Amino acid sequence: xxxxxxxxxxxxxREFYARDTVxxxxxxxxxxxxxxxxxxxxxGKIVETEAYLQGDPACHAARGMxxxxxxxxxxxxxxxxxxxxxxxxxxxxxxxxxxVGEAVLVRALKPLVGIExxxxxxxxxxxxxxxxxxxxxxxxxxxxxxxxxVDLTGSRLFICFGTADAPIVTTTRIGIxxxxxxxxxxxxxxSRFISRK
DNA sequence: AGAGCGATGGCCT
DNA sequence: GGCCATCGCTCTA
Numbered sequence: 001x002x003x004x005x006x007x008x009x010x011x012x013x014r015e016f017y018a019r020d021t022v023x024x025x026x027x028x029x030x031x032x033x034x035x036x037x038x039x040x041x042x043x044g045k046i047v048e049t050e051a052y053l054q055g056d057p058a059c060h061a062a063r064g065m066x067x068x069x070x071x072x073x074x075x076x077x078x079x080x081x082x083x084x085x086x087x088x089x090x091x092x093x094x095x096x097x098x099x100v101g102e103a104v105l106v107r108a109l110k111p112l113v114g115i116e117x118x119x120x121x122x123x124x125x126x127x128x129x130x131x132x133x134x135x136x137x138x139x140x141x142x143x144x145x146x147x148x149x150v151d152l153t154g155s156r157l158f159i160c161f162g163t164a165d166a167p168i169v170t171t172t173r174i175g176i177x178x179x180x181x182x183x184x185x186x187x188x189x190x191s192r193f194i195s196r197k
Numbered sequence: 198a199g200a201g202c203g204a205t206g207g208c209c210t
Numbered sequence: 211g212g213c214c215a216t217c218g219c220t221c222t223a
Contacts, residue, residue, distance in 0.1 A: 050204070058204070068219060086216025088205050105204055135205050175204055195205095 011158035017076035017095050021102040024076075024095040025051040026186050030164035033109060035157050037142045040117045044109030044131050044141070045162060048187040048194045050173045052092070053102050057178035061101025071149045072101040079157060081138070081148040088135035091143050093152060093159070107134045107174070107185075109141075110193040117142075133195040166190050 012031065017024055026049075034043040052059040060069040060082070071080045072094055080092040080103050092103040109131035111118055118130045118140035131137035138144065143157070150157050166188040173185045174196065187194045 052204075060204080063220085066220075082204085083218065084203055085205050086203090086218075090204060092204085107204085133205070173204070177203090 010160045011153050012161055014077040014153055017093060018097055021051045021053055021095040021104060025049040025104040026168055028104060029168055029186060029188055030162040032160040032162050034160060035141045035143060039142060040114050042114030042117055042141050044111045046106055047110050047191040048108035050105040050107055051184040054100055058176040072103050074098060077152050079147050079150045079152055081143060089138040089144050090134040091138050105134055108132050108194045109137050128192055132193055164188055
C-alpha cells in the first residue's frame with residue numbers, strides 16, 4: 001500500500017528533536033505518528049501538543065530526576081510513556097538535549113491509517129472519538145508501558161515529517177493544577193480532532 | 198510503610 | 211457540570 005510505504009521510510013532524524021521544546025511542540029503539528037505493531041499498522045496526523053519545560057511546575061521533571069521521569073533527561077528523540085489515573089497511558093517525545101528534563105505531550109491525532117484497528121482497540125466507531133485525547137490516542141495506537149524509552153528514530157514507533165495545514169493556535173494546557181497560565185498548548189486551528197477547544 | 202493524588206475518559210444527570 | 215474507576219509514583223515519616 002502506498003501510504004504504508006511512504007510512512008514507513010521516513011522517521012524524523014534526531015536533530016528534529018534536539019531543539020528547544022516549544023519549537024519541537026509546534027513543529028510536530030502536521031507530522032505523522034506511526035506504530036507498526038503485531039496487530040497492524042496505525043498512523044495519525046498530530047493536531048495537538050503540549051510542551052513541558054524545565055522549571056515548569058507542571059512538568060514531571062520539575063523536582064529533578066526520578067525513576068519514572070529519567071527518560072526525559074536522556075537524549076532527545078525517545079518516547080516517554082507514563083501511566084496515570086490507574087488506567088491511562090500518555091505518550092511524550094523527549095526534546096531539547098541530554099541532561100534537560102523536557103518533553104512534548106502528544107494530545108490528539110487525526111486518524112489516517114488502520115482506522116478499523118483503532119476502532120477495535122477503542123471500542124468506539126466515531127472517527128472523532130479515536131485519538132482526541134492523550135490517553136485515547138495511546139489506546140487507539142496500541143502504545144503502552146513497553147514503549148517507554150523507545151527510540152523514535154527506529155522503525156517500530158516513529159514520527160514522519162509533515163507540515164501544518166492550518167494556522168497554529170497557542171493556548172494554556174489542560175488538566176494541570178500548576179503552571180496553568182503558561183501558553184504551552186498548541187493545536188491546528190479548525191481541526192475537528194483536537195481534545196477540546 | 199502508607200497516604201495522597203494525577204499531563205484522563207466515560208457515563209450520568 | 212459532576213462523579214469516579216484504579217494504581218503506580220512521590221513524598222512524608
